[in-house]
Amino acid sequence: GENVEQHPSTLSVQEGDSAVIKCTYSDSASNYFPWYKQELGKRPQLIIDIRSNVGEKKDQRIAVTLNKTAKHFSLHITETQPEDSAVYFCAASALGGNNRLAFGKGNQVVVIP
Amino acid sequence: DAGITQSPRHKVTETGTPVTLRCHQTENHRYMYWYRQDPGHGLRLIHYSYGVKDTDKGEVSDGYSVSRSKTEDFLLTLESATSSQTSVYFCAISAWQSPSTSNYGYTFGSGTRLTVV
Numbered sequence: 001g002e003n004v005e006q007h008p009s010t011l012s013v014q015e016g017d018s019a020v021i022k023c024t025y026s027d028s029a030s031n032y033f034p035w036y037k038q039e040l041g042k043r044p045q046l047i048i049d050i051r052s053n054v055g056e057k058k059d060q061r062i063a064v065t066l067n068k069t070a071k072h073f074s075l076h077i078t079e080t081q082p083e084d085s086a087v088y089f090c091a092a093s094a095l096g097g098n099n100r101l102a103f104g105k106g107n108q109v110v111v112i113p
Numbered sequence: 114d115a116g117i118t119q120s121p122r123h124k125v126t127e128t129g130t131p132v133t134l135r136c137h138q139t140e141n142h143r144y145m146y147w148y149r150q151d152p153g154h155g156l157r158l159i160h161y162s163y164g165v166k167d168t169d170k171g172e173v174s175d176g177y178s179v180s181r182s183k184t185e186d187f188l189l190t191l192e193s194a195t196s197s198q199t200s201v202y203f204c205a206i207s208a209w210q211s212p213s214t215s216n217y218g219y220t221f222g223s224g225t226r227l228t229v230v
Contacts, residue, residue: 001172032217034217034218034219036219042223043203043221043222043223043224044156044203044219044221045221046218046219046220049217049218089155089156093217098144098161098163098169099144099207099209099217100146100158100161100171101146101158101219102158103148103155103156103157104155105153105154105155106155
């Protein structure tokens with residue numbers, strides 16, 4: 001099955017700086033890559049996603065890039081704010097397979113005011 | 114508010130007792146999933162359903178069973194709870210129907226914190 005790995009496990013950044021989280025996946029059939037944000041004690045929430053037919057997608061301060069050849073994708077957060085502090089999960093799935101998402105283990109992002 | 118609710122929110126149970134967690138959706142989505150979340154392991158799929166009475170195993174299905182008798186309800190049962198099943202359990206729903214669907218994302222419930230003592 002699909003194996004998704006995230007690096008680094010913890011990331012601390014100064015407020016206003018950028019944060020980058022990278023994920024790798026193993027199954028070349030995967031074609032859908034979402035990112036979820038989970039605040040302490042809350043449910044994971046979808047913040048951005050990308051399909052394999054595009055290389056980059058942006059939504060205000062967040063962006064996701066995909067490199068299918070290298071099988072990795074990254075989340076970029078610019079101008080970080082304290083409310084960006086959370087655990088971020090990447091995931092991957094092959095949409096023809098019941099949309100089963102395989103999640104990475106999560107990255108703790110801490111934004112230092 | 115998200116169209117998906119889980120019950121109970123918290124439960125403490127004793128080793129060896131059966132436990133059933135409920136996931137209820139009002140979105141009429143076909144796909145429903147049960148994940149467990151543990152420190153250092155992220156979110157791991159237990160079981161999922163792709164329709165009424167249609168279910169399949171995920172990566173950590175041992176010790177768990179599921180049932181879906183109605184579109185809106187997906188039940189997760191621990192037949193005989195063990196301490197290793199202490200975890201936070203999340204249900205998720207997906208609007209995905211086919212590769213032509215525009216919305217693939219999961220919506221998660223608020224989770225059930227289960228402690229087995």
